[in-house]
Amino acid sequence: MKLQQLRYIWEVAHHDLNVSATAQSLFTSQPGISKQIRLLEDELGVEVFTRSGKHLTRITPAGESIIREAGEILRKVDGIKKAAQEFSNQRKGELRIGTTHTQARYALPSVIRSFIEAYPDVSLHMQQGTPMQIAEMASEGTVDFAIATEAMEYFQDVVMMPCYRWNRCVVVPKGHPLASVGRLTIEELAAWPIVTYVFGFTGRSNLDEAFVEKNLKPKIVFTAADADVIKTYVRLGLGVGIVARMAFDESKDSELVALDASRLFKPSTTKLGMRRGTFLRGYMYEFIQRFAPHLTRELVDAALACHSRQEVDALFESVVLPTY
Secondary structure: OOHHHHHHHHHHHOOOOOHHHHHHHHOOOHHHHHHHHHHHHHHHOOOOEEEEOOEEEEEOHHHHHHHHHHHHHHHHHHHHHHHHHHHHOOOOEEEEEEEOHHHHHHHOHHHHHHHHHHOOOEEEEEEEOOHHHHHHHHHHOOOOEEEEOOOHHHOOOEEEEEEEEEOEEEEEEOOOHHHHOOOOOHHHHHOOOEEEEOOOOOOHHHHHHHHHHOOOOOOEEEEEOOHHHHHHHHHOOOOEEEEEHHHOOOOOOOOEEEEEOOOOOOOEEEEEEEEOOOOOOHHHHHHHHHHOOOOOHHHHHHHHHOOOHHHHHHHOOOOOOOEO
């Protein structure tokens, strides 16, 4: 059994069983991958994949277990490499982040700029996706950090640390009737068509709960994952927008008016998640603290040492989070 063979089955499984696409991503040949997978299956005495002619059609039950173990081995190998790099060159390496559009566009730019200035030899890679996709990336180890507001609680092997709290604002075109309302209510808001985030994005669950608690059913006419897209359709008169407060820029959104909605909705908490057992290099601790200053190295290590999500939550009970 070779490490290369384990990497091949892992990558094939995560390229929708497309051996050609896997070969391209690994800069190798399709026949070479197929041959090594066959050799591994012969050695193990079971099939990892079922086939129809030359094509892989699905992962076998045995293959599911084998690929899961292969992933653990590959993550440990990656941790060994990082441990060695930490001693050989403490300021050189890579950092992989998975996050949503709102975080990438509004919360992270200044952090990333200052980090790159401080660590020019660290290659930083960002992947954007839905909160569920991002949490899955962290769970599988394809990103070092996941930064999101929703979905990470579904993955038990992801340690989540709270970074900051935030709330929403209602955005309307200048001259809109709601722009002159002194104290906006949920009932007034529910009377208008609404443009907001796709369910599962950027604290959407707290938004929905606010209407349910008042026995109101909002007329959501358009949803998007991108706050800039939402504001574009508000400008077109499609509806009243509800976005994260950080996503409103008075200078760039001068034709819109932002109405405070912090009284209408419960605040949401953005968290940074990583797979339990992740080896953190020095510059990784530095990035975390630049993004969330209260997350010191000691506090991060304590969170990673916790055995359950309840222990992690208890650890942060007395921590005062910044609010935006």
